[in-house]
Amino acid sequence: MKILVVGNGGREHALTWNLLQSPQVENVYCAPGNGGTATLTGCHNLPLKIDDFCGLGKAALELGVHMVVIGPEVPLEKGISDYLQSQGLMVFGPTRVGAQIETSKIWSKKLMQAAGIPTAQAAVFTQSSKAKSYIRRQGLPIVVKADGLAGGKGVTVATTVEEAEAAVDSIFQGKFGSAGKLVLIEEYLTGQEVSVLALTDGLTIIPLLPAQDYKRIGEGDTGGNTGGMGAYAPVPIATPELMVKLQEEVFEPAINNLRARKINYCGVLYAGLMISHKLDFKVLEFNSRFGDPETQVILPLLETPLEELMLACVQQRLALMPSIKWKQGVAATIVASSGGYPGYYEKGKVITGIRESEALGVTVFHAGTRLVDEQMVTDGGRVLNVTATGETLHQALGSAYAGIKCIEFEGIYYRRDIGYQAL
Template sequence: MKVLVVGSGGREHAIAWKLLRSPQVEQVFCSPGNGGTAMLERCQNLPLSVEDFDGIGEFTRSHDIDLVVVGPEVPLALGITDYLQQQGTKVFGPTRAGAQIEASKAWAKALMQEAQIPTAKAAVFHQAAAAKDYVKSQGAPIVVKANGLAAGKGVTVAETIDQAHSAIEAIFQGQFGKAGFVVIEECLTGQEASVLALTDGLTIRPLLPAQDHKRIGEGDTGENTGGMGVYAPAPIVTPELMAEVEAKVLQSAIATLKKKGIDYRGVLYAGLMISPNGDFKVLEFNCRFGDPETQAILPLLETPLEDLLLACVEQRLAQMPPLAWKSGAAACVVVAAGGYPGTYEKGKVITGIDSAEATGANVFHAGTKLISDLVTDGGRVLGVTGTGENFEQAIALAYQAVNCIKFEKMYYRRDIGYRVKSKAVNF
């Protein structure tokens, strides 16, 4: 079996790594891939951007690719699945219509309201002045969201009205792309959690819940990022809560999408806010595997990944046996370039990867490039994942491996998993 993975981040490296652990997978290609995928055995990077649909389509035809797995949200939102399906290629990832669930926060909010999915009160504005007036009437704290895709950085939790107004101005000035309009939401309190599920448009199979660390600073302070670390399974998502999320959120969303004529096959990812009393609301939906959640979830998955992805594409997920998981826990620490999520430098030589992997941890590359040396090529550079019988072991292994890695101005949070240390997990 030959698989093409579209994307260049840590998520895509983790997907390629997991696929290659199966004897059924003969070869993986990554478009464009990164320094880590370039070094995987039986894996080849392609000089094709995620938006080069013609190039990707030609390659899949000429090389008899059995399955394309789309990692990032941008090509999904632009319609890569529709394009490849027209030439008869099997693609894991929703169509352009389905990808609206992430590409447009306003569209997703309307879908949640139609499906009666619990979510924050929100209002949509096409003009900055009206949005600012609304903020004044509601007060702070309040949440300001760019409507379009913003790589996880288009959300501002404004503690003051002035901060909310600044965020509104930044969105309408194009700081987060061509958002067009802004979504203003009530500020929810509690802990965030990520629930990713595989679906073939009819059946839902949730993966292990995960808990990300979005803020750049320790103690969950500072700016939002694409994610600075994650652990799984998240104890805050109890089996009872997961059953409720599956019924009230995941199944409701898929049923409502189907009612709209959207055949959604891929990952449906619900970002939750869980209150101290155990109630939850959906903050957002994403249309793809999470990053860095994937880097913690896939090392615990025992069911062959390609079997699950093909079952989704071929709409036979209901026939698959229950997902099998390793016992214990996983923790992923993201190593970033100094200055991220703001301005940062590229081209810094990275050393110590072999020593880090010798500890037994997995080092998933995100912003790296292999030239003569391995160098940094992005804001989030690496995701270092440790697994163990409990969180204590998993977190300790991840940091042991991180301490082997060196590059100029590297930065990472030293408190990943602080909420779950000393908690044993049995799944």
């Protein structure tokens, strides 16, 4: 089998790495891929942009690709699945209308309300003045969200009126581009954030292991939002009993509502949850693709071949698949980022120590790297995901931190408290 993975981050490196472990997978092509995928045996990077639908479709057909896997949310928003399917290709990833569950927070909120899915109370605004008046009436803390895609940085948890109003202004003034036409203001929820990714063929939906992502740049969950600074799986607070409730009260109502809207949703439906100490939960958001860096800790524990699950989704026969098998233990990943991220950062910094890190038994997934004259250099804000497994979270984190200490590049930064809530 030949598979094309679209994207260039740590998630796409992890997907490619996992797929290539199957004897059924002959080759994986990454478009455009990164320095890590360039070094994987059996993987070939294609110099194509993620929004070059024509080029991607032509390459997939010429290479005899059996299935295309869409990594990032941006091409999903632009309709990559619709285009590739029109070319006769099998695509793991929802169509543009289905991807609205992530690409429009307001569309998603309305779906949750219509489906009876537990979620935070919210109000939508088209004018700055009315949004600010609402904030003053509601009290603090409060959550301000840009409506569309904002690279994981369009959400502000405001603890002062000034901070909330500044967030409203930045959205309406175009900081997040087209995501700044509407503002969603939500009640603030307390508890632990947990990510649960589920595979679906539009009829059946099956959750994967729960993971916990650390989005803030600073230790103790301080500072600005990022795409994610580390993660681990599974999560103790997401008990088997809670996972059953999530299936019944979140995933099945969501997929049933999508189907009622004549949306044939195929791919990943990812619920970002807030779980209280009483194990009550509400959905913060839905995403329409694999999480990053959650994928980097879920896939190392997956025993069932990933391509079999994806094909079952694409061919709408997920209900016929045996139960997903998982390896025992815990996986953890630590993100090494460029100095200055999530603000301005420089690229092209030489990276050393990856081989020494992997010699310790960890897996280093590349997120923002580029191979230049056989030398690995930085090429993004989040650069590497140092990932390890162990019998316990303490062991997995210990191995991951030992591995990341081997790696060096100018300005390297990483959080030293990933997993602190569980520990």
